[in-house]
Amino acid sequence: MKRKRILGAAAAATSAVLIASGCSAGGQNAATDPNRAQAEVAKVSIDKDGTLSKGPASQVQGSRQGGNINILWRQDIAHYDPAVAQSSPDTTVLELISRRLTMYRIEGDKTNLVGDLATNAGETTDGGKTWKYTLKDGIKYSDGTPILAKDIKYAVARSFSSLYARGFQYIQTWLADSAEPSKVYAGPYEGGELSNDKVEVPDDKTIIFKFSQPRPDFPFAAALGATAPVPQAKDTKEALDQTPITSGPYKIASHEVDKSLKLVRNENWDPNTDPIRHQFVDSFTFQFGPLPAEITDRLSASAGDDRNSAGISQTVAPERFEQVMNDPKLKQQIIDKPSNQVDLFVINNSRVTDLNVRKALLTAFPKEQARLQKGGPYQGDFATTLTSPSTLGWQKYDLPGVSDVDPKGDPEKARKILTDAGKLGYSISLGYNQTPTSEKEALAVADGLEKAGFKVEKIAMQSKTYLDARDKVDNNLDFYWSGWMADWPTAVSVLPEQFDGRKIGDGRANNSHFNSPEINAEIDRIMKITDSVQQGAEFNKLDKKIMESVPAVPYVYPRRQVQFGTNVGGASFDSHVMMNLANLYLKS
Structure with a gap:
């Protein structure tokens, strides 16, 4: 993606944005220091000449070929279609089997946005209104057919369909100039071809995106699932959610829903075209179902085949934190890092319309007692903002x-707020993910709210479908957990997604249903700022302004501790602060 990359002033500013690094400011004991800084920062640069976009990926010290690694995870992937998938674990797995226009190349504490399918991170000559990409030579699908520029255009076009509204919607909203892009263009099933004045494909290797206003963050959005190529002739619509088209180093050999997934080598993947991924092991076997306590115990013991196993996301069970983190031997099997996520307890503003009630929820919320159920200080610092400290411009x-x-x-203070407002005894439906940890967390939250004079109804929700159910407009819930990780290191991918009232809809990220014309107008103003540093400062002011209306309760800036077996090498975090599966290998 980057042979001649010409950057306008707007895009140049984006090349120095910030992201959480692998260590905390407090040093080795930072996880137990409540006063520590959330994270140090490291630059994320856009590859300017295409050098870093060339394959193969940098060698991982000690790596070797062969064998099978087991991945232990509590639930099956919710969506296998990159156009739909949005959770970090799902995205991490899909990036192993589906390539995109751009991707993050992480080497130590350096992170570069590089070309994945493209030769560079994108070329613009007009400050970010037009982005041109040239595809690499030799890139193929797992069936051996070549990946063409028109396949990426078709993938973007199909992502406009209301069928995929749950997926990332940045590219679609920017092209449509609308918070409801499917109403502007319904996708290829109903709306015909996406017009050339939006996306042009002059030849098999060139694709050009055209926007009505500068979109300096587009190279970051191009790393998301909407640019994972789909040949039109092989689009099976909803069925693609279980049998995705693959182009990465691995492909699906078998999948037993909610039980297991087997990935094997894709023999048509060329490492010389891929600057990010490796193909060290012969296969990955995902075992779905084990809960955190079981995963922690199995990886700690590393008996038998569990020595060849690893987690993908938070795997150290809260009740095992002290045991694992204070054992020097077990700690060698842990990677630990602040994420760029903010955990919130969202208030459904379409149901809880009284600001005083929302203030009472914020005041009564027992952060300390709830966090204790998830691991105490190991879980992360208490949050007071809607954006993460790792976001550009955060203060x-x-x-x-x-x-x-x-x-x-x-x-007591919360009870007084309710009493003065004539709302004492206000009923709250508390939705929660039905896992052992979240059950305990919900009990702690309910207890804190009831002490303040709320009546609380706890509503258990199935783990695999929790996000889909929560993100429906008519979810019949008042209060529920939501974690949002910046999709790249600016607030463009946070506040406009979560708190723009024009983005309320099933599957959308505004699951607080917060809608303020004043805030919507301010988002529009800030989005037109092309200097990323200035824009970041304005987003920080917007964060404060939104919180005056209390659409949610900031809860925790999470850390992640992910464990792996004693025979697994190459453990590191990817850009989503998940286990970087592409770097894993077996030591023997």
Whole structure:
């Protein structure tokens, strides 16, 4: 993606954005220091000359070929179609089997956005209104057929369909100039071909995106699932969610829903075209179902084939943190890092319309007691903002009644807020993910709210379908957990997605249903700022402004501890702060 890359001023500013690095400012004991800084920062640069976009990927010290690695995870992937998948674990797995226009190349503490299918991270001559990409030579699907530029255009076109509204919608909303892109263009099934004034494919290797206003963050959005290529003749619509088209180093050999997934080598993947991924092991076998306590115990013991196993996301069970993190031997089997996520407890603003009730929820919320159920300080620092400290422009702000709330909760103060508003005894439906940890967390939250004078109904929701059910507009819930990780290191992928009232809809990220014309207008103003540093400062002010309306309760800036077996090498985090599967190998 980058033979001649010509950057306008807007895109140049984006090349120095910030992301959380692999260690915390507090040093080795930072996870237990409640006053530590959330994270150090490292630059994420856009590859400017295409050098870093060339394959093969950098060698991993000690790596060797062969064998099978077991991945232990509590649930099956919710969506296998890259156009639909949005959760970090799902995205991490899919990036192993589906390539995109761009991707992150991580080498130590250096992160570069590089060309994946393309020769560079994109070329613009007009400050980011037009982005041109040239595909690499020799890139193929797992069936051996070549990947063509028209396949990427078709993939983007199909992602406009309302069938895929749950997926990332940045490219679609920018091309359509609408928060509801499917109403502007319904996708190829109903709306015909995506017009050339939006996406042009002059030949088999060139694709050009055209926007009505500068989109300096487009190279980051191009790393998401909408640009994973799909040949039109092989589009099986909803069925693609179980049998995706593959182009990465691995392909699906078998899949038993909710039980197992087997990935094997894709013999048509060429490492010389891929600067990010490896193909060290012969296969990955995913075992779906084990809960965190079982995973922790199995990986700690590393008996038999479990020595060849690893987790993918948070795998250290809360009740095992002290045992694992204080054991020097077990700690060698852990990677530990702050994520760029913010965990919230979202308030359904379409149901809880009284600001005083929302303030009472914020005031009563027992962050400390709830976090204790998820691992205490190991889980991360208490949050007071909607954006992560790793986001460009972030600064902690003072907002009375928000940033100064006691982490234990203040039930007496919350009760007074409810009483003065005539809302004492207000009923709250608390939705939660039905896992052992979340069950305990929900009990702690409910207890804190009830002490403040709320009536709480706890509603258990199935783990695999929790996100889909929560993200429906008519979800019949008042209060529920939501974790949002920046899709790249600016607030463009956070606040406009979560709090733009024009983005309320099934499967959309605005699951608080917050809608303020004033905030919507401010988002539009800030999105037109092409200097990323200036834009970041304005987004930080917007964060504070949104919190004046209390659409959600900031909860935790999470850390992640992921464990692996004693025979697994190459453990590291990817750009989503998940286990980087492409770097794993077996030591023997």
